[in-house]
Every structure is written in structure tokens, then in C-alpha cells.
Amino acid sequence: MPVTATLKLSRLQMKMNTGNDDKGNPIIRTKTYRSVKTTATDANIYDVGFALAGLQKHPVESIRRVNEVQLEAE
Template sequence: MADILNSRLTLELNEGNDENGNVMLKYKHFNNVKTTALDEDLHDVAVALGALQAFPVVSMKRVNEYDLSTLAAQES
């Protein structure tokens, strides 16, 4: 398995509609999430942070970054 380098939480917010009726989205990124944090715990944090936002939350995402170069060494 590849080594995880870092993790971040992204909230997607609905800022309303533009003059053409298209949905305008805004993204808030929270970096330096502990890579060992459980998804359920991160979800609870995302819900709490979402309640503090001026606009409604459309989605909550965890983004993990992995070092794939370590896979070649493990296969040898």
C-alpha cells in the first residue's frame, strides 16, 4: 500500500445562483488534517464547520495525498 503524505478536508458551499441561474460554488479547504483521523470523526468536524459557514454545504470531502513511488520498492 502507498504511504499517505497528508490529508485535507474540503467543504463545497452553495453561494446561490448567478444572473443566468447557474449555481455558484465556493470551496473551503482545511489543510493538515491528521492522516490517522477516522473518517467518522472528520465527518463530525465537517458538520460542525459547515454549521459555521455563511452558505449551505453541498458536499464534504476528504482528500488524501499518497506517495506512489514507494509501491515500486514494496513490489521488489
């Protein structure tokens, strides 16, 4: 059965290293920006994430796009 996926929501996530715990392991926190236009390209989202990374107190480990899709049988 064929299934179509329709993009419904997009989010920008940035993972930041906020320090180390008492055992020396990195503490990673996630900052999520919701309501990203679904029509935005991956390059656009990366560019915005990169610009926002320069404004953060902690170093950014990764910039991610998270998409939510609705699946429907055809």
C-alpha cells in the same frame, strides 16, 4: 511490480452554494482545511466538517476528505 501507497497528507474540503449566477446556475465555492491528521478516521473528519457547516454563512453541499499518497515500488 508491487507498489505501496503511503498516506502523506489529508485535507478537509467543504463545497458551499454561495448563490446563483445571472443564468440561474449555482455558484459553488470550496473551502479547504489543511493539515488534517492522517490518522483521523473518515467519521471524525465528517463530524468536524458537519460542525463547521453549522458555522458557515452559505449552505454546505458536500464534505470531502482529500488524501495525498506517495507511491513506491517494493
